Amino acid sequence: MSWKLTKKLKETHLASAIGLNSGGSSFTRGLKNSTLSSTSSRKSSDEKSRKSSEDKRSPQSTVVQPGLLQVTIIEARNLKLPSGHVPANYGVSIDNSLLAPPLSNGSGHARSRSHAWWLPYIVVEFDKNEILVDALNTASLENPCWDYQATFDVSRYSKLSLNIYLRSSSSRSRNGMGNDAFLGGIKLSPSFIVNKLTDEWVPLHGGSGELRVQMLYKPNQSTPLTIDAFELLKVVGKGSFGKVMQVRKRDTSRIYALKTMKKAHIVSRSEVDHTLAERTVLAQVNNPFIVPLKFSFQSPGKLYLVLAFVNGGELFHHLQREGCFDTYRAKFYIAELLVALECLHEFNVIYRDLKPENILLDYTGHIALCDFGLCKLNMAKTDRTNTFCGTPEYLAPELLLGHGYTKVVDWWTLGVLLYEMITGLPPFYDENINEMYRKILQDPLRFPDNIDEKAKDLLSGLLTRAPEKRLGSGGAQEIKNHPFFDDIDWKKLCAKKIQPPFKPSVESAIDTSNFDSEFTSEIPMDSVVADSHLSETVQQRFANWSYQRPTTIDTSDDINTIAPGSVIR
Structure with a gap:
């Protein structure tokens, strides 16, 4: 998982080496796959009057207070095994500590559970x-x-x-999940009506049979998190x-990624x-x-972000291991990324x-874009910015x-x-960064x-050096309409109703x-921050920063099935 906090560490000569006018800014980078960033504090002189993306609203909305959604998965009936699938052998032992914790009967006592890993398992997902x-x-x-x-x-x-x-029969140690058979799934919209229990049998899509699910929503007190x-x-x-823990x-008992950042270090850099x-960005966008972002809070010395814990591994990890992907797998990832980027662009990001x-990658193989530290906000369609940032292999000519x-x-x-996924290397890659920049330009x-x-x-269109002629200059729909994506049903893709071509090996949350x-291997701990003497002005x-507030939800149909996605206020 790319929870890297080391992307801006050392000053470098890169800007001057390629003849850029840095305007007095310093440029920083880490090692091979590091991110470059201008640390100039200059403010944009272009203070155009524009609506902030925070002022956008979904057409039909209602407000739900932060709360708890209680979900009970009871049973399924009439499932069918896909043809040609060889199920796992009965009785293979596994580490019970990796299984989901036992069910509480409501009085604080846990019901004893005897699991059978050779029987169907279910992946439950809410907000990643x-x-x-x-x-x-x-x-x-x-x-x-x-x-x-x-x-x-x-x-x-x-x-x-x-x-x-x-x-499958190859999942002997629960490590071969990429071969597991998909028996069907459902997607439900909770009502968020306080204390209303729903109990229903729902037909599975992508398979046969039905699944019985109960849901109950309860608001909770919005006490400040620590x-x-x-x-x-x-x-x-x-x-x-x-660090990230x-x-x-x-x-x-939900599992999250907690990103901690020291205020003094953020300010000094x-x-x-x-x-x-x-x-x-994380607070605004729902895609x-x-x-x-689930929550954010702070202490006098630190900032905290609580994010969904996505543990299928970085795409980089899988690409390194396999060398490259087949065309369909690369297409699937690029299509989901296209939807994510379209969403950000709709919010002028x-x-x-x-x-x-x-x-x-998540449990089931869908992508999740993370690390929004270099995003540029409030960028309307024709607005330009000049900050020199990004990662060397991916920098655009302009x-x-x-x-x-x-x-x-x-x-x-x-x-x-896309080029790297299909071939194994970026198109203009060179070990010498300055030579790589020359190749990108020439x-x-x-x-x-x-x-x-x-x-x-498609690659020729996306990698057109003149930005005004580049595929996508007229919007993401231009790219979606390309013949490369002819077999992609965008509505199903956005609803995550297309099964990913690869499912990572993940044993539990x-x-x-x-x-x-x-x-x-390190011992997790929230280190004590020495008195940083941050002024009241800096603290302001x-x-x-803190995020734990009422949510505006779109109650129209298929809220997340049509890019650019839905909005959170």
């Missing part, structure tokens, strides 16, 4: 918070029973997704500003604006392919740092030339990413002999096997 639950040993393959209850934190509108899988509300489990990322929220931008390290750039810069990086785009013709044409052991810059 995922749980894997094995069927009870008393059930059958066709009519499995889970009798499992989970409580989710509601901080904004989201649908509830439930997908049923059956492990670090004491979380149990620290594992360190999953670390940097100069702080896997945590369990004590009242609901002139990163206040980038940090506030990240929190602003199925963007990591959601430029992402600016698209790369495999900033893309995560950025290198210092001509200023618009949202169209994101389509260049999308093209670079070298022709070359393709391997075996590349798909439609992919070649607390599984950290896809993270660097350099981090996970973080005054609106």
Whole structure:
């Protein structure tokens, strides 16, 4: 998972080396896959009057207070095994500590559970918070029973997704989940009517049979959060500003990623604006392919972001392991990323740092875009910005030339990413960064002999050096209409009703096997910050950091099925 906090560490000569007019700014970068960033504190002189993206509203909306959604997965009936699928052998032992915790009967006592991992399991997801639950040993393959209850934190509108899988014969140690058979799934819209219990049988899509689910919504008191509300489990990322830890929220037992940042370090490196931008974007946007912000809070010395814990691994990890992807798999990821970027652009946000390290895979294989520290806010369609930032391999020509750039810069990086997925390397890659910049500006785009013709044409459009002629300069729909995506049903894709071509090996919500052991071997702790002597003026810059407020939800049909996604206020 790309919870990297080390992207702006050292000053470098890169700007002057390629003849950029830096205007007195310093430029910083880390190592090979690091991010470049201008740390200039100059303010834009273009103070145009425009509506902030925070003023946008969904056409039909209602307000739900932050609360708790209690979900009970009871049973399924009349499931059918896909033809050709060889189920896992009966009785293979597994580590019971990795299974979901037992069901509470409401009085604080846990019901004893005897799991059967060779029977269908279910992945429950609400707002990117995922749980894997094995069927009870008393059930059958066709009519499995889970009798499992989970409580989710509601901080904004989201649908509830439930997908049923059956492990294959190759899943001997629960490590071969990429081969597991999809038996069907459902997506439900909670009513959020206080204390109203819904109990229904819902037909599965993508399979046969029905699933019985109960839901109950309860508001909770919006008491200010502190670090004491979380149990620290594992360190999953670390940097100069702080670290990211896997945590369990004590009242609901849900697993999250807690990103901690030291205020003094943020201030000393002139990163206040980038940090506030990240929190602003996460709080505004609700999209199925963007990591959601659940809560944010602060202490006198630190800032905290509580995010969905997405533990299927970075796309970078999977790309490194496999070398490259087949065309359909690359197309699937690019299509979901296109929807995520379109959503950001609709909110007048430029992402600016698209790369495999900033893309995560969830339990079921869908992507989740993360790390919004380099986003540029309040960028209307024709607005330009000049900040030199990004990752060397993915920098667009207009950025290198210092001509200023618009949202169209994101389509260049999308093209670079697609090329890398299909071939294994970015199109103009060179170990010498200055030579790589020269290639980006001057070298022709070359393709391997075996590349798909439609992919070649799409890449030629996305990697057009003149931004005004680049595919996507007229909006994301231009890219969606390209023949490369002819077999993509965009409505189904946005509703996550297309099964991903790859499913990562994830054993449970607390599984950290896809993270660097350099981090996970550390003892998780919230370190004490020495008195940083931050002035009241500086502290005021973080005054609106905390996020735990009423949510505006769109009650129209298929809220998340049509890009650019829905909005949170």
